[in-house]
Amino acid sequence: MEILALLHKTLSNTAMIGAIFSTISIIGLGYYFRKTGIFNNQVGKILSSVVLTAALPALAFTSFMQDNDPQKMADGMTLLVFGFVIYIVLIILSKFFYFKYVGDEQTALRNLSIFGSTTFFSTPIISSLFGPVGVMLSSIFNISYRVFLYSYGYIQMSGLKMSSKNIKEMFLNPIVIATFAGLFIWAFQNSLPQVDVTTSGGAVKQYAFLRIDQTAPWLQQAMKYLAGLASPLAWLSIGATLGQINLKQAAENKTTWYYSFIKVVLIPALILVVLLFLHGTGMMPMSYDVIAVVVLMMMAPAATVVTTYAISFDREALLASNSSLISTILAVIFIPIWIVVLELVQHYFF
DSSP states (O other): OHHHHHHHHHHTOHHHHHHHHHHHHHHHHHHHHHHHTSSOTTHHHHHHHHIIIIIHHHHHHHHTOSOOOHHHHHHHHHHHHHHHHHHHHHHHHHHHHTTTOOHHHHHHHHHHHHOBOIIIIIHHHHHHHHHHHHHHHHHHHHHHHHHHIIIIIHHHHHOSOOOHHHHHHHHTOHHHHHHHHHHHHHHTTTTSOEEEEEOTTSOEEEEETTOHHHHOHHHHHHHHHHHHTHHHHHHHHHHHHHTTSOHHHHHTOHHHHHHHHIIIIIHHHHHHHHHHHHHHTTSSOOOHHHHHHHHHHHTOOBOHHHHHHHHHTTSSHHHHHHHHHHHHHHHHHHHHHHHHHHHHHHHHHO
């Protein structure tokens, strides 16, 4: 009865229901617009470009415009370290997930499983559920993601050695620049030059001169407007992309379903069990926000970059594209399921 009562309470949470409904309905709207011709076949790419080069960098940067405290610092460092550990473990585990596959097929499936669309798919959801703190934590976690994506992922999919061009691409990525800039300001704000700021209550407080939310609110407001575009534009783009791929053809391949189950269900479930074990035994205490952010990042469907690698280097391009489609559909279905699971975790473990 307690579980039923908790489920009822969880499913009655208007904020959570609003986040789930917004995600699914706007993705559905993008799908409808593409199917009816309101969106042409270029709109999805254009929207994703706006999101990746402007909206998400603004969202990442502004999420760091907040006071620092020991708990947030501990959470951030936990995510930074654990992020690298997770990707090393996934590199090893993925070999066992696909031991029956060989050659390019195994390479493509492994990389599609290791690297999900954490920035484009998960961050907007985390933003709607946890606000700036969640976005900040997801941005820190994504540091390890991008290091491995542009190094290990590139080498595996291309068959080439790490190049200076790839390193340059990694560090000049707008989201990476925004994340490191925001992280620097947030972590060292007490050591940076301070300026006096008059608060709304009339009191005078000192803030780091780079805390634009306090020292340049006009700039912060512009950044927040841009950040506000991230979720709706990302969801419209996902819907538009789904609307232009042959679902029937993708669904006929059993491998795509097997992969999608591994990516959206099994990997986040394994990660959740490990995190709860580490937290419960006291080996690595962590907050609920950390666990929730990691699980939501891990359930993201295939990363667009990996699919692009597969197409560019002729590594099972059709399989990668179909897997991206099916895993995205499954991820949309599992969004409410994982959120309910996380609510149960919060109730019983925190």
